[in-house]
Amino acid sequence: MSLVASSAAAWTAPVIDYHALAPEIVLAVGLSVVLLVDLFTAERNKWLLSVLTGFTLLGATLPVLTLAIHDDSVRSLFEGRYVVDEFSLVMKGLFLLAGYVIVLLSSAYVEEGDYWRGEYWFLLLTSLLGMVMMSSSRDLVSVFVALEFLSIPAYMLAAWRKRDLRSNEAGVKYFLLGVFASAVMLYGMSLLYGVANSTLLVDIGESIDLDGDFAAVQALAVVFVVVGFAFKVSAVPFHTWAPDTYEGAPTPVTAFLSVASKAAGFIALVVVLLTAFPAGRDVWQPFVWVLSALTMTIGNVFALRQTNLVRMIAYSSVSQGGFVLMPLAVAGGAAGDAALRAVVVYLVVYAATNLGMFGVILAVSRKTRSSDIASLGGLFSYAPALGVLLTIFLASLAGIPPLGGWIGKFAAFQALLTDATPWAYVLAVIGAVNSVIAFGYYGNVMREVWMRPVPHGDNTPIVTPSSLQIALGITAVATLVLGILPGVVLHFGDIANLVGAFGG
Amino acid sequence: MPEPTTLSYLIVAALLFVIGTVGVMVRRNPLIMFMCIELMLNAVNLSFVALARELTDIDGQSIVFFVLVVAAAEVVVGLGIIVAIMRNRTSLTADDMAELKG
Amino acid sequence: MSVGESGVSEFLRSYLTVGWFGIAAVVLAGLLLWVASLVRPSRPGHEKLLTYESGVDPVGEGWSQSQVRYYIFALLFVVFDVEAVFIFPWATQLERYGTFGLVEMGVFVFVLLLGLVYAWRKGVLRWV
Numbered sequence: 001m002s003l004v005a006s007s008a009a010a011w012t013a014p015v016i017d018y019h020a021l022a023p024e025i026v027l028a029v030g031l032s033v034v035l036l037v038d039l040f041t042a043e044r045n046k047w048l049l050s051v052l053t054g055f056t057l058l059g060a061t062l063p064v065l066t067l068a069i070h071d072d073s074v075r076s077l078f079e080g081r082y083v084v085d086e087f088s089l090v091m092k093g094l095f096l097l098a099g100y101v102i103v104l105l106s107s108a109y110v111e112e113g114d115y116w117r118g119e120y121w122f123l124l125l126t127s128l129l130g131m132v133m134m135s136s137s138r139d140l141v142s143v144f145v146a147l148e149f150l151s152i153p154a155y156m157l158a159a160w161r162k163r164d165l166r167s168n169e170a171g172v173k174y175f176l177l178g179v180f181a182s183a184v185m186l187y188g189m190s191l192l193y194g195v196a197n198s199t200l201l202v203d204i205g206e207s208i209d210l211d212g213d214f215a216a217v218q219a220l221a222v223v224f225v226v227v228g229f230a231f232k233v234s235a236v237p238f239h240t241w242a243p244d245t246y247e248g249a250p251t252p253v254t255a256f257l258s259v260a261s262k263a264a265g266f267i268a269l270v271v272v273l274l275t276a277f278p279a280g281r282d283v284w285q286p287f288v289w290v291l292s293a294l295t296m297t298i299g300n301v302f303a304l305r306q307t308n309l310v311r312m313i314a315y316s317s318v319s320q321g322g323f324v325l326m327p328l329a330v331a332g333g334a335a336g337d338a339a340l341r342a343v344v345v346y347l348v349v350y351a352a353t354n355l356g357m358f359g360v361i362l363a364v365s366r367k368t369r370s371s372d373i374a375s376l377g378g379l380f381s382y383a384p385a386l387g388v389l390l391t392i393f394l395a396s397l398a399g400i401p402p403l404g405g406w407i408g409k410f411a412a413f414q415a416l417l418t419d420a421t422p423w424a425y426v427l428a429v430i431g432a433v434n435s436v437i438a439f440g441y442y443g444n445v446m447r448e449v450w451m452r453p454v455p456h457g458d459n460t461p462i463v464t465p466s467s468l469q470i471a472l473g474i475t476a477v478a479t480l481v482l483g484i485l486p487g488v489v490l491h492f493g494d495i496a497n498l499v500g501a502f503g504g
Numbered sequence: 505m506p507e508p509t510t511l512s513y514l515i516v517a518a519l520l521f522v523i524g525t526v527g528v529m530v531r532r533n534p535l536i537m538f539m540c541i542e543l544m545l546n547a548v549n550l551s552f553v554a555l556a557r558e559l560t561d562i563d564g565q566s567i568v569f570f571v572l573v574v575a576a577a578e579v580v581v582g583l584g585i586i587v588a589i590m591r592n593r594t595s596l597t598a599d600d601m602a603e604l605k606g
Numbered sequence: 607m608s609v610g611e612s613g614v615s616e617f618l619r620s621y622l623t624v625g626w627f628g629i630a631a632v633v634l635a636g637l638l639l640w641v642a643s644l645v646r647p648s649r650p651g652h653e654k655l656l657t658y659e660s661g662v663d664p665v666g667e668g669w670s671q672s673q674v675r676y677y678i679f680a681l682l683f684v685v686f687d688v689e690a691v692f693i694f695p696w697a698t699q700l701e702r703y704g705t706f707g708l709v710e711m712g713v714f715v716f717v718l719l720l721g722l723v724y725a726w727r728k729g730v731l732r733w734v
Contacts, residue, residue, distance in 0.1 A: 184525075186545065
């Protein structure tokens with residue numbers, strides 16, 4: 001049997017660069033500790049868990065920093081299957097910090113609910129570990145395992161309030177569509193493996209040329225894999241799970257799904273498109289173009305009609321996903337570097353802004369117990385700080401100049417203009433029109449906050465827990481700084497500007 | 505009857521995959537939809553194993569291990585969520601899930 | 607992939623044995639039942655036609671709901687059973703992978719044990 005013979009060659013233990021793996025190891029140890037502490041502590045001491053989770057995330061950020069400072073920028077492990085380059089470090093930093101903000105956002109929410117607390121932190125850490133792994137994966141197997149690693153805990157988090165029908169429903173919809181997407185993607189992967197005789201993304205990149213006897217199979221494989229990821233990033237027409245899941249899931253979990261989980265889907269898509277299918281761009285560029293145009297437009301049109309704030313944010317985040325896809329529609333050509341930078345910048349800015357947005361929603365709903373847009377009426381009159389913050393975040397999401405969201409949109413349009421093809425210009429026009437439409441619903445919320453009367457005349461101020469205040473502070477500062485000093489984030493974009501470094 | 509070739513295995517895999525996909529889209533019971541997804545995953549496994557044999561490469565077979573284990577984890581999580589729903593309500597079809605308008 | 611020289615391939619020939627075995631089993635069992643029906647008396651009554659449930663009177667339909675606790679055990683079984691798929695290939699190459707393999711498998715088993723400890727602390731392993 002040749003299969004056995006091929007594996008019987010001399011075997012040497014792989015050399016493992018523990019420094020490069022340190023963030024993952026810290027997270028893995030941290031989540032084991034959280035699980036054990038949860039099992040062996042009394043109910044009244046469970047507040048320890050949120051602290052432990054926070055420290056684990058900060059602890060995992062340290063090696064990311066030391067790796068970033070270190071000279072040799074690209075560390076390739078396991079024959080290029082797992083790569084720590086600057087792109088992956090930026091994304092790891094983003095995931096860990098976003099995770100930390102989510103811990104701050106959710107600690108009060110989790111403490112006050114009567115649901116399982118330990119599991120919440122454990123699942124959150126597990127999902128974040130999957131995302132950190134995803135940033136470095138450069139092989140079909142590691143991409144798949146990382147994707148499932150981040151998704152499976154997220155399904156459980158969405159259904160976390162298990163006696164609440166809405167949460168159940170959110171969980172089951174997310175689960176069924178997520179698993180379906182994985183299956184579609186896996187089938188595409190099996191075809192890729194058959195065509196390339198390798199699971200390494202770089203090798204696949206050399207084999208996929210849409211030429212020869214298997215051109216049709218190659219095209220099919222590319223489409224299947226892109227469709228799989230389109231589900232994960234809730235691109236229209238594969239977005240149907242997103243609004244229901246976002247509305248039904250516990251609000252901090254919604255923040256997590258709409259920011260971290262989505263970013264992970266996007267970076268996986270970016271890595272696969274740019275390293276595995278560079279020569280297949282005739283297939284995926286038009287496909288991503290259509291996805292992007294549909295996602296922006298449909299997301300916006302539905303967002304306009306919503307009266308529920310969380311549901312509106314859900315559709316708005318679908319539409320924001322379209323803006324992230326926009327530069328990818330030209331990423332195969334001359335604008336590849338600009339497109340990559342645009343995606344990274346957009347994800348960083350979007351994470352800061354959207355987390356802040358959810359922070360305000362959580363703070364306000366502690367008083368109003370409602371998520372209707374109308375419940376925000378007169379927010380500025382009784383909670384001026386929250387009113388101003390909400391306005392900042394909304395303006396940033398809409399892309400108004402001095403704020404972070406503007407620089408994200410700017411980078412995305414710049415990528416399209418760099419490409420300078422008619423199709424890129426058409427997409428840019430569609431994007432511009434959508435930016436204007438988005439003012440409609442963001443402005444509507446602002447009008448509630450500033451001009452409408454307070455419902456029931458209830459003017460009692462809102463008590464915001466300190467953890468939530470810190471989270472709001474971090475996100476507000478990030479949103480402002482990214483907008484006023486775009487150099488900070490564009491620099492991140494620059495060091496991420498290393499397509500060749502993928503795969504080592 | 506001729507020797508089954510890699511192509512015949514791939515055709516079976518493609519058929520299984522299509523049956524699973526159609527099942528997910530047509531059926532409305534989450535349990536049945538989930539079974540159809542499992543069918544799709546098994547189609548993927550068959551496809552990987554057939555290709556690994558054709559390419560005489562062990563990687564395709566080791567991927568199947570990962571797919572199997574992930575599928576088991578998904579079964580456990582999925583059935584857990586579905587049981588949680590069953591405890592809260594009596595019937596179980598996707599159309600009844602209109603608590604969240606979608 | 608070796609194709610047999612004769613008309614029937616090696617692949618199918620090995621299944622031929624299974625086919626013969628199946629036919630023999632069906633014929634033999636049929637024969638025995640037929641011979642038995644010739645010699646035994648036949649006096650059906652109400653009690654005899656009831657479904658046999660270990661001597662207890664049958665209650666309800668065949669499609670009855672079973673206890674949810676069976677189901678939790680089944681789930682636990684599925685998870686741990688499938689994880690074993692990673693241990694088998696390692697076990698066949700135990701010596702070749704040496705200390706490195708041992709440590710790796712130790713980590714793997716530790717993670718599995720975490721799951722078991724979780725199940726134990728949550729009281730899943732107790733038959734309530």
